[in-house]
Amino acid sequence: MHISVHKKIRVGFFIAFTIIVVASLVSYVIARNLMHNADRLSHAVEVSKRLDAITRYLKDAEAAIRGYSLTKEEAFLNPSMEERSIKIENEYRKLRRIIDDPAQQRNLDTLKRLLDVKYTQLTGQRKGSSSAAIQQAEVSMDRIDHKVEDMILIEQAQLNEKTRMFHFFSGLSIPVLFIISIAAILIGVYSYITLTREFRLQLHIEARMKNYQRELQENIALLNNTNKELEQFAYVASHDLQEPLRKISTFSDRLLSKHRHELPEEAGQLIDRMVAAVGRMRILINDLLSFSRAGRITPESLVPIDLNTILQDVIGDLEPALQEKKGSILFDQLPVIEGSDTGFHQLFQNLLSNSIKFAHPERPLEIRIRRELLTGKEAGFTSEKKWGETYCRISIQDNGIGFDQVYADRIFLIFQRLHGVSEYKGTGIGLAICKKIVDSHNGTITAVGAAGQGSTFVIVLPVKQIRED
Template identity: 70%
Template sequence: MHISIHKKIRVGFFIAFTAIIGASVVSYLIAKNLMHNASRLQHAVEVSKRLELISRHLKDAEAAIRGYNITHQQEFLHPSMSERSVKIEKEYRKLRQVIDDPPQQKNLDTLKRLLDIKYGQLLAGARPSSGSISVKEGELSMDQIDRKMQDMINIEEAQLTEKSRAFTFFSNLWIPVVFIISLIAIIIGIYSYVTLNREFRLQLHIESRMRSYQRELQENINLLNKSNQELEQFAYVASHDLQEPLRKISTFSDRLLLKYRDEIPPKRGNW
């Protein structure tokens, strides 16, 4: 594989991996924000539900007091104002457990003081000696409680609206970003896959050609070895065939030398 292609593939995979990590982080942040908004919505619904229950219990108690004051029938005082106050206090404690925002906790403290006043009015209204003044005071106290509850609901709705706007902004901004990043990662991945596949095919072709060359080279080496063996055999045969006349000439010369030693003249000069 070429060095330049190898580097390109490494850079491509690094960019794709970085893009995927970035998209994953952004998706996690968006999902976290979505979960936070869902939790905030659930919190606002829970607060509104608890306030609604407190308001309904108070209004039921107010209606019972008015019915008793008009008819003087004890049936309107069942359940008693003390029992109704216990139910309201129970809902208030649940509301206290739900709310952890400092401004809302201050509103809860104010609501608690108003509820304590209301408890006293309810108990006083259940007595036969109570008059129209207690009813007017009860209406005024109930209006204050309703306003305080509405203030708390408005705060919850404002916080929920703010969170929703922030989530909408980030969603509109980051969702296209995540899509573009994912698209870039996919394109880089496809390009890297195509490049790797092309390089792999090229590598297979080169290896196939190398194996073919190796086979041809081995065949040529075998042919050369065979030719060398044939040449060695030919040389051996040729040398053996040439040595035989020489041995005969040497033998014949030795016999002539022995037979005609005395008749052969001595060497003269360079001869």
């Protein structure tokens, strides 16, 4: 199954977008872990630095007190214990601000109590100290050292955990990014190959289409020339056939008028049949001439036509035949449509003559003509170019003998008859002429019938003819 290039491009774009999203997520996770690890390292360094400062200040204070106790020199008490206590308190507050772990905060509370005890001991040693007091001071300092070590170990454990996570994601990211890169490269190569192939195929198709279009134009030109030649041949041949028919008709009339009484009865009947055949042949030739001329439209012949005037002229011409069938015609007000005057006259002439010819023998003939304005889309045209144009739908309905719907398409073909010549006169060309006229006006004609009930002919014509430059 061939997949269109548009679908391939959409699939390629979706895959590329997915790869970009995955790569972005992986990069985000790695960057986030790197930042967290850096923050944790900075935090651990800061905490260790503050804890080390506290222990250093304590040990300096303890050494100063011991030096003062031994020498009684005031220089050891500079700076004073109050100043040293303020420095320790500042370091402690900085720790309190940067530590947000509950376990570490509890350790800070414990450290605060130990520092208070140590400060009391140092103040007491300044006034004088016994060996027991010195021993208690050493025990207190050991507790502070252990607590500081515990806090540093906790910070180190958290740093190690972040480092392990960072190494895990870093180790995972390398193969993931490698696979993503390989996939992106493969998709890029595949897209390039696909687009190149499709581009070449498109160029080939365009070249073939140009050749087909050129051949089609040549065939259309040839077909138009052939049609013109056939129309000219039919026209000339029909005119040439008129002369021998006139002679046959003339000689037959003279023969019957002068020698009818001399001829046997059977010979007279044969001559009558010959005259009738000549009459039918003349009608057929005239209809062929009408068919060959029907649908010949030039831009100059397209003028606004008042269909009401055309219809009234046709009804006037058919008045005797209409009275013979005791028929009546009711019609809506028809619009003004651009087209050929002669073509529309022949169209209504043939359709109304057809209704009169096939009137039902057991009831008066009634013909109803309705019209409706609608858009090309409402009219059922498949070409979107015609959807915005205005069309007129004209329906001619009668209550004649009708026809079986299976013959709806056949009746518009030339020389197609649903009844024998002995039943209804005609050559089977009238409706073919109607279709040719409607087609030449860019319209449609259809028929709906029911045997014994009547028929309806529906004509759809554009109000204005579309002229192509």
